[in-house]
Amino acid sequence: MRTAIEHVGQGYVEAGAERIVITPGERDVVLETEFGTVVRIKAPKVGGGYRLITDPWKVIDTLEKFGPTTVEISDKSTLLPVARWARRNDIGSVLFSHERLDAMLSLRTARPKMLGGEGAQYRPSVATGVGALYRLLSRTYDAVVVTSRYAAAEFDEVTTPLVRIPLGVDLDTFHPELGEPTDDGVLKLVHAGRLSREKSPHLAVATAVELHRRGVPLRMDVYGSGPHLDELEAIAGDAPITFHGYVDGRRNLARHLTEADVALSVCPGETFGLAVLEALAAGTPVVTADTGGARELVDDSCGRWAPANPAALADAVLELAQLPGRRSAARHRAERYDWPTCIRHMLALHHRLATARLAA
Known part of the structure; x- marks a missing residue:
């Protein structure tokens, strides 16, 4: 989500819009940057190390001083008062639905389970009781932006003002010319992302473990940090999996991605999947799960998908690794998703909502 907010926000400023971004932080801070004012509001940590703004009135106080024509909100829980404030003051409001709450609740409370002889199995629990919240969100916001058909499915499309706008990828930073995998008979896998349950790194690692159990010569590199590294190391066991931690610089990450034969981005509850696009x-x-927004980003020329279990995903990896022309097809697929197109659609939506409020 942070990557998306940075790219879209930069596009807003470059198009001539004034922008303020308000985020949770360790302490109250105001920064003036080339891409607008950044306000960090002191907020407590919640599950997975994320911070959550629990005082929406601080947000409203900041917005009243800024005087926006529209507000764009990415929080479905504590910032409803901000959307109501916007409506009372004839300010357009957009909910940017970056995640499916039902899927994320389920994945965050899941526990990886080791089954003897079968590797690690990932069994997410089923989250319930969010329907009433979504009906409330539908009535509160002027528009709800979703990035995929999967993301749209949590809303009632009859009563919700849905707008589907896919995200983009930095096609200059992430480029095949940065490298390629060595041809040494070893299958090179990569996973990049936050090491937290809602991103399903456990399932990616378990897939590599399953391939290792089958005797496939492989190496897996995992890039990213997060609260569940110890669980992942336990699942990995003696399989040839290296946890590199946080990668400093997106160019460095791009180079590491080019050196892999197959990227594993297998979260079954992802609403979009920027990590998928960066690899492509x-x-x-x-290889991705057969549910979630990430599945919509690949086709059979550059990817494979399977049920979210290690055995099925391992089969998909082996099939994809033999596919002719897969690397050029991957790049071609990613070129369908660029940031300028996403930003243009978002700016048009903001303009429409601001104009409608002024005319009301």
């Missing part, structure tokens, strides 16, 4: 843009084909 780097020329690396992707």
